Amino acid sequence: MISILIPTYNYNTLPLVKELHSQAVAEEIQFEIIVLDDASQNTDAIKDNFKINELSHSSFERNAENLGRGPNLNKLVRKARHEWLLIMDCDTFPGNAFFLRKYIDAIAKESDVVFGGIAYHREIPESDELFRWVYGRKREAVDVKTRLRNPYQNVLTSNILVAKKVLEKFPFPEFITTYGFEDLVFVLKLKEHNIQVHHIDNAAFHLNLEKSVVFLNKYNSSLKNLKYLLDNKIIEADATPLSKLYNSLQKMKLLFLVSIVFRIAKKQIVRNLVSTRPSLLLFDFYKLGYLDALSRTT
Numbered sequence: 001m002i003s004i005l006i007p008t009y010n011y012n013t014l015p016l017v018k019e020l021h022s023q024a025v026a027e028e029i030q031f032e033i034i035v036l037d038d039a040s041q042n043t044d045a046i047k048d049n050f051k052i053n054e055l056s057h058s059s060f061e062r063n064a065e066n067l068g069r070g071p072n073l074n075k076l077v078r079k080a081r082h083e084w085l086l087i088m089d090c091d092t093f094p095g096n097a098f099f100l101r102k103y104i105d106a107i108a109k110e111s112d113v114v115f116g117g118i119a120y121h122r123e124i125p126e127s128d129e130l131f132r133w134v135y136g137r138k139r140e141a142v143d144v145k146t147r148l149r150n151p152y153q154n155v156l157t158s159n160i161l162v163a164k165k166v167l168e169k170f171p172f173p174e175f176i177t178t179y180g181f182e183d184l185v186f187v188l189k190l191k192e193h194n195i196q197v198h199h200i201d202n203a204a205f206h207l208n209l210e211k212s213v214v215f216l217n218k219y220n221s222s223l224k225n226l227k228y229l230l231d232n233k234i235i236e237a238d239a240t241p242l243s244k245l246y247n248s249l250q251k252m253k254l255l256f257l258v259s260i261v262f263r264i265a266k267k268q269i270v271r272n273l274v275s276t277r278p279s280l281l282l283f284d285f286y287k288l289g290y291l292d293a294l295s296r297t298t
Helices: 014-027 043-054 069-079 099-107 127-140 144-149 164-169 182-192 212-231 241-251 255-273 280-296
Strands: 002-008 031-037 058-062 084-088 092-094 113-115 159-163 197-199 204-206
Touching: 002 014, 002 069, 002 099, 014 031, 014 043, 014 092, 014 099, 031 043, 031 069, 043 058, 069 084, 069 164, 084 099, 084 164, 099 113, 099 159, 127 212, 127 280, 144 197, 159 164, 182 212, 212 241, 212 255, 212 280, 241 255, 241 280, 255 280
Parallel strands: 002 031, 002 084, 031 058, 113 197
Antiparallel strands: 084 159, 092 204, 113 159
């Protein structure tokens, strides 16, 4: 029935697997849990993750070399034996005791793609992790009512149920090996082929909050991915709010103003983003300025 696929990297995935295993056993369904480590270096996490093999219908394997998220997910899909694939990030956790039951109910409605949503705990984290927490709560934790207004927006592959036949036909992009926008490419492919995304209220909590500096650097990497997607016409300019705005300013020949302000204010903006009061408005400008800077260096 369901193959639960969890790509992992330098993270103790055992608690997540134990919870999902417990729920699957209670539901008395056919299932398997496959955790695929993408060449982690954290020996403590690896040691704990090998304990996954002690659970029934569960396995933990490691890649000999780092593949990147897209190729790692596709490898998991190829390993899966069941017709429904629940993909979860290693640093997520079911938001309720009926998490799997809700997805099983969604299967009965014959939806090929079902997104449950992402949530963040209310507790304020350490000061050097605030940026990731604020961004997640404001931009990723979107309620189901809002998601239903535009089913192809706000979809993340960190908690999503997909029919195996869909992922076999439309695999994750393997040319994206670093953080960022592989979700977008996949979802746009679904939209292009009129494959509907069904939304339910079944959020998974995102637990692992990177340090603010780490998250900013990862986002810089994702913006390089976005530039690649735009330059190679893999996505249209209006595919994201950021690229749409960038394209509009480019047509109005106003990007030079963005460039000037970004060069002057970049250090101050970064200082704010890694502070105890990060501004997402400033982050939006930072993304625009960084994307413009990338375009000026090529």
